[in-house]
Structure formats: structure tokens, C-alpha cells
Amino acid sequence: DAGVTQSPTHLIKTRGQQVTLRCSPISGHKSVSWYQQVLGQGPQFIFQYYEKEERGRGNFPDRFSARQFPNYSSELNVNALLLGDSALYLCASSLGGGESTQYFGPGTRLTVL
Amino acid sequence: GNSVTQMEGPVTLSEEAFLTINCTYTATGYPSLFWYVQYPGEGLQLLLKATKADDKGSNKGFEATYRKETTSFHLEKGSVQVSDSAVYFCALRKDSNYQLIWGAGTKLIIKP
Numbered sequence: 001d002a003g004v005t006q007s008p009t010h011l012i013k014t015r016g017q018q019v020t021l022r023c024s025p026i027s028g029h030k031s032v033s034w035y036q037q038v039l040g041q042g043p044q045f046i047f048q049y050y051e052k053e054e055r056g057r058g059n060f061p062d063r064f065s066a067r068q069f070p071n072y073s074s075e076l077n078v079n080a081l082l083l084g085d086s087a088l089y090l091c092a093s094s095l096g097g098g099e100s101t102q103y104f105g106p107g108t109r110l111t112v113l
Numbered sequence: 114g115n116s117v118t119q120m121e122g123p124v125t126l127s128e129e130a131f132l133t134i135n136c137t138y139t140a141t142g143y144p145s146l147f148w149y150v151q152y153p154g155e156g157l158q159l160l161l162k163a164t165k166a167d168d169k170g171s172n173k174g175f176e177a178t179y180r181k182e183t184t185s186f187h188l189e190k191g192s193v194q195v196s197d198s199a200v201y202f203c204a205l206r207k208d209s210n211y212q213l214i215w216g217a218g219t220k221l222i223i224k225p
Contacts (some may be wrong), residue, residue: 004156033212042202042215043157056212085170089156090157092213102213104157 002027004093004105012111013081021076025093031055032074034066035090043090045090049074050096050106078110086112115140117211119203119216126193127224134219136177136187136203144184144205146170146179147213151200160201198223 013019014083025032031050035043045058049068067073078085078113088107094100120135138144148160148170160169162215165179186203203216 013120031211040217042204045211045212045214048211050211057213068180071128092157094211100211101147101159103159106156 002104004051006089006091006093006105006108009034010111012113014073015081015113017078017081017112018079019081019110021078021089021091021110023074023076023083023091023093023105025072025074025082025091029093029094029095029098029103029110030072031094032068032072033092033094034074034076036060037090037091039087068078081112083112085111086110114205115144115205115214117203117205117214119201119219122200122218123219123222124219125224128195129192130223132190132193132197132221133187134201134203134221136186136188136216137140138184138186138203138205138207140184140207141180142195142207144207146177147183147204148175148177148186149202149204151202151218153199157202193202193221193223193225195223197221 033048034046037043047066048056052068063079090107091105092102094102116139147162149157149159161172163170163179168225169178176184204213
């Protein structure tokens, strides 16, 4: 079975631009979470969606938004990019229950110049 | 608030040495605890987990025991290999909140 897939793999943008990152969960998984991993640090939680509803949101500005589609795939949007948004963006999928383990995709490396 | 603290790296060991990577946490209630591993150029992979006190998670020769009395979840392996070189992350998840809270990661370097 395919794991969590993310696209694109790498992305270079300039300050002020907007970016959309995509994630396809493992088949059968209904929950998707997004994390930001700055180089040398642990991931920071951004959003979690379950059954197309936002279940949780981390301490990120309103420039960050996300949505989940009926097929459970998800998009993360970041507006008005800042240099500090440069990071690895990770998507994780899980079945959605309280004890569901999260499985991670390879990430999208975003560089903001 | 909830937090995870890991020992700073890099940790450098020779092949077949004993490994311990310390992880302590702060949380109310009874979180689930996880170790994830990130090999060079790859994504995060779940290594092992424990969901209640005194549980022992194990996988690929690695073990960690959920110690509520010391709020710890130290990762151990009896004999490391060069292929174990990676960054190891300790994380927790509260029952009432599905997000994972992560430590900063510990880079492990195994020399032949």
C-alpha cells in the first residue's frame, strides 16, 4: 500500500507570495495533520483535520490555512510568505480515532527568498 | 503546558555500543509517548510507542519504558549499528488533544 504522499517535494518562493502544499493520506485514513519543521528543531503542529472538519489548530498566524477534501486529501495554504516560513512541511495521516498512530509523508521543503 | 525535553546531540558511539537517549516530559494526565526516527533524506517513521504507565514499547532492537514516576521515556538499544545513524525524536500526545508535541530531536552518529 502507498504511504502518505506529498507534493511538491521542493518549492522556492519569494517573500509575499502564496504557496499551496498537497497531501494524500494512506488509504482508509480519515485524519490529516500538518506540521512545520524548521531545520534542527522538532516539528510544530499547525492543523489537524478529521472528516473534513478542523479538529485542532496550533499557534500559527492566520496566513496559514488548510482544508480537507471528500477523498480525505488535504491542502495547506500559506499567504504573504515570510523568510521565516522556510521549513520542511510535514503531513501525517491517521485513522482518526483517539489512539490513532500518525504516519508521516516525506515532506515538502519550502524555501522563501 | 505540555512539553518534551530530549538530551542534546549529537551522540557519537562506536558500533555495538549501548545506546541511551534520554527523554522527559511535562504533561497533565496520562499522555501517550512515542519515539520517531528520521533517517537522512527521509521522512519521520514511528519507531515505538507506549500508551500507559509501565508499558514498554519495542521495535528493531530499540526499547523504551513509560515511567510515570520520573516522567521519562528513555530510548535504549543494546548494540547499535552504523545503519542506526539518524535523528531520533521523542513526542507525546494528550488524550484530549490529538496533536503531537515534540522534542528537539537527538542526532545519533554511529562510527564503524
